[in-house]
Amino acid sequence: MSRAHAIKRGVSLYSYQEEYFLRKLSLEQCVAQATAIGAYGIESLAEQMMPGFPHLPDSFYARWHEWMQQYRAVPVCHDMFLDTKRYKNRLMTEDECVESIVRDLKHASRLGCKVMRVLVFVSPELMEKCLPHAERYDIRMGIEVHAPWHFDHPWIMRHVEMIQRTGTRHAGFVPDMGIFTQRLPRVMRDRALRNGATPAILDYVSQAYENGVLCEYIIAEARKMGGNPVDMGFAEASRHNVYSQPRRLLEFMPYIFHIHAKFYEMLDEGREYSIPYEKIVPVLIEGGYDGYLASEYEGNRHIQDAFDVDGVEQVRRQHAMFQRLLGEPAAAARATH
Amino acid sequence: MFDKYMICDSGLRNLTQSGQIAGFQFGARLPYYRGLGLSMIEEVAVTVDGQAMARENVRLKLRDRTYTLAEMETVYDQVWEMGEVAQVHVLQPGGLTTGPHRIELMEQLRVSYMPFPIIGRDAKTLNLEA
Numbered sequence: 001m002s003r004a005h006a007i008k009r010g011v012s013l014y015s016y017q018e019e020y021f022l023r024k025l026s027l028e029q030c031v032a033q034a035t036a037i038g039a040y041g042i043e044s045l046a047e048q049m050m051p052g053f054p055h056l057p058d059s060f061y062a063r064w065h066e067w068m069q070q071y072r073a074v075p076v077c078h079d080m081f082l083d084t085k086r087y088k089n090r091l092m093t094e095d096e097c098v099e100s101i102v103r104d105l106k107h108a109s110r111l112g113c114k115v116m117r118v119l120v121f122v123s124p125e126l127m128e129k130c131l132p133h134a135e136r137y138d139i140r141m142g143i144e145v146h147a148p149w150h151f152d153h154p155w156i157m158r159h160v161e162m163i164q165r166t167g168t169r170h171a172g173f174v175p176d177m178g179i180f181t182q183r184l185p186r187v188m189r190d191r192a193l194r195n196g197a198t199p200a201i202l203d204y205v206s207q208a209y210e211n212g213v214l215c216e217y218i219i220a221e222a223r224k225m226g227g228n229p230v231d232m233g234f235a236e237a238s239r240h241n242v243y244s245q246p247r248r249l250l251e252f253m254p255y256i257f258h259i260h261a262k263f264y265e266m267l268d269e270g271r272e273y274s275i276p277y278e279k280i281v282p283v284l285i286e287g288g289y290d291g292y293l294a295s296e297y298e299g300n301r302h303i304q305d306a307f308d309v310d311g312v313e314q315v316r317r318q319h320a321m322f323q324r325l326l327g328e329p330a331a332a333a334r335a336t337h
Numbered sequence: 338m339f340d341k342y343m344i345c346d347s348g349l350r351n352l353t354q355s356g357q358i359a360g361f362q363f364g365a366r367l368p369y370y371r372g373l374g375l376s377m378i379e380e381v382a383v384t385v386d387g388q389a390m391a392r393e394n395v396r397l398k399l400r401d402r403t404y405t406l407a408e409m410e411t412v413y414d415q416v417w418e419m420g421e422v423a424q425v426h427v428l429q430p431g432g433l434t435t436g437p438h439r440i441e442l443m444e445q446l447r448v449s450y451m452p453f454p455i456i457g458r459d460a461k462t463l464n465l466e467a
Contacts, residue, residue, distance in 0.1 A: 017370050021339055021420035047371040051418040084449040086376055088410050121450045301338040 006290035007281075009322055010034070010041020010076050011315055012260060013049055015297035018309040020049055025312075028067050033312050035071040037319045041292035042068070043077040043117070043258075046107055054103050061110050068112065076292050077115040077142075077174070077258050078108035082122060097126055101141075102133045109137040115258045115291075117174045120146050120155070124162035127171050134170035140257050142174035150179045150244035151252055163255055172255035176296065177275050178262040181241040184209050185264035185274045187302035188237055194306060197230040205235050215239040246280045253287040264299040266317035270324065281325040293322055339368045343459035344442050345422055350466050351432035358432040360394070361385075361465070364422040365442060368457025372419045373446055375404065375412035379454060380445035383427050386438055396426035437462050 011034035019025040025033065027049045031042055046053040050060070068075055082100055084092045092100070101118075108116045116134075118127065118141045127141060134141050143159050145151060151160075156173075163171050189202050201222050208218045215238040222235035249256065265273045284293075295318050300309040322328070345364030352360040365381075367373060381397055383390040396403050399417055403426065417423055425442070441460040448455050 014370070017419075021342065021366075021370075023420065045371060047416075048419050051372065051416075051421070053372075053416075081371065082449060083374065083377065085447045086374060086413065086449070088376065088447075119450050304339075305341060 003285050003327075005285045005288075005326065007284060007326055008041055008290075008292045009039045009319060009326075010043060010074075010292035010294040011039045012043035012045075012077070012079070012294045012296045014043070014045055014079070015295050015315050016311045017048065018300040018304060018311055031067050031071050031073055034315070035073050037316050038323075039295065039315070039319055040072060040074050041076040041294060042073045043079065043292075043294045044075070044111065045079040046104075047081050054107065056107070064111060075112040077117055077294065078104065078111055078113045079117040080104035080108075080119065082119060094126065094129065097122075098129050098133070101126075101130045105130075105133055105137045105139050105141075108139050113139065115140050115142055115174070117258070117260075118143050120144050120149055124159045127159065128162055128166060131166065131168050131170055135168075138170075140169065141171050142256075142258050143172070144260065145173050145175040145179060146260075147176065147178040147181060147242045148240055150242050151175075151248045152244065160252070160255070172257055173252060174258045174260060175249065175252075175256060176260040176262050177277070177280060178260075178298075179242055179244050180246050180276065180280055181274050182210065182243045182276050183274045184234075184237055184241060185299070185302065187265050187273075187299050189234065191302045191305065192230050192234040195230045196228065197234055198225075198228065201225050201227050201231040202234055205231075205238060209238045209241070212243070213238075246276075246283045249280075249283050249289075250287045253289060256289065257291050259284070259289070259291060259293050260296045261293045261318065261322075262296045262298060263314070263318055264297075264302065266314050266321070270317065270321050272318070272321070277321060277325060281322070285326075295319070338370060338457075339366065339420075340457045340459050342366050342420075343368050343444060343457055344440055344461045344463070346461070347463070347466065349433070349438065349440065349463040352426055352428075357430070359430060360426060360428040361432045362398070362424045362426045363440060363463065365425045365444075366420055366422055367417055367446070368444060368459075369446060369448070369455060370419060372416040372421070373448070375399070375409040375415050375417060377447040377449075378406075378409055378417065378444065379447050380443060381406060381425060382443040382445075383425060384439075384441035385427070385433070390427050390429070394428040396428070398424040398426055433465050435465050437464050 348364040446455040
């Protein structure tokens with residue numbers, strides 16, 4: 001576990017969305033929270049925490065760079081969105097899509113990022129059209145390999161084919177560790193229970209998912225068991241989540257330059273309930289991954305109906321786990337980066 | 338995903354236009370983790386004390402401008418930001434009576450990467466404020 005590696009820690013500010021939504025944390029305070037736990041790599045979502053985007057004034061970018069310096073933070077990744085359904089009666093044309101992506105490349109560049117997260121629904125053809133622009137801004141565009149997609153899914157295989165055919169270094173992947181969801185998140189199950197689900201069906205679905213039963217079988221069985229709409233929603237979670245083999249990361253390592261460390265619930269004993277980081281991190285070390293592990297906390301939406309959300313504490317716990325798995329002395333984490 | 342925050346806890350008021358009570362208003366947010374352009378807000382549906390309000394009587398006041406839902410369909414340069422409070426106006430001569438009212442709100446969003454719209458729902462009992 002203590003093998004030499006160059007993996008760095010970061011936070012996607014997405015993790016603090018509940019606090020930002022309720023205006024308990026400002027953008028600057030989100031940056032401060034991340035760096036306070038030694039997670040210096042900052043991933044940001046302009047459409048979440050930078051009101052006015054895409055028309056941000058120069059003064060915004062100046063302030064951003066002041067914060068980066070003040071908190072010793074590193075702007076790592078900008079998460080783009082693409083409103084292909086912006087118009088009611090038609091989809092955006094390919095040229096309009098390129099224009100929108102260029103807008104995001106420019107923003108990423110102004111933030112000082114080297115990586116842009118690209119939504120997985122963007123096609124390899126559109127990515128290829130954007131390559132000259134990504135080269136111009138020198139931003140690496142990473143398709144977010146997000147559950148239920150995974151590296152062996154035909155859509156991702158087509159992206160791999162495009163990357164290999166063009167030989168580009170400006171397109172690749174930002175895998176979301178949700179592709180290694182070995183157990184359905186307990187927070188999802190508990191929420192379903194609060195919403196009126198049937199315990200026996202929740203137990204069946206959770207166990208069957210963990211056993212690798214095909215999602216179509218799980219959904220059909222839940223229906224046979226007399227599942228109500230909440231039960232069926234939980235059964236559908238077996239379709240939206242996926243557990244693929246963490247060692248598959250090794251083959252694609254040359255194309256991976258950023259990672260979303262998705263998580264739903266950090267347990268008191270320092271493990272994530274559903275995603276086995278104990279298996280994942282050693283694979284990243286073995287593969288020589290040298291980018292950031294950026295926290296992406298997504299438990300809030302499953303607990304906010306009944307509990308106060310504390311994204312800051314959840315992220316802190318995840319980083320204590322990373323420090324352990326990366327062989328990083330906990331106390332030294334604040335002093336170095 | 339942020340459904341429970343859609344209707345603001347306070348701020349239900351009658352709406353006065355040229356000396357007449359023309360309807361009522363309350364604060365609302367999007368149930369989404371990012372801002373969205375108004376053209377992609379497909380529905381803002383209000384029910385008060387069990388009675389559905391007509392779509393053409395609903396307005397959204399975002400910052401300094403007020404839109405009908407039909408107008409919003411072609412507004413491409415204004416974003417309802419994440420967590421930002423906008424005012425939902427409902428035109429109803431006489432407005433609401435004093436006391437508590439059950440407000441239900443549904444918002445339907447056209448989110449490009451989703452194969453179906455995101456629908457958020459919230460319901461709160463609010464007291465009409467002066």
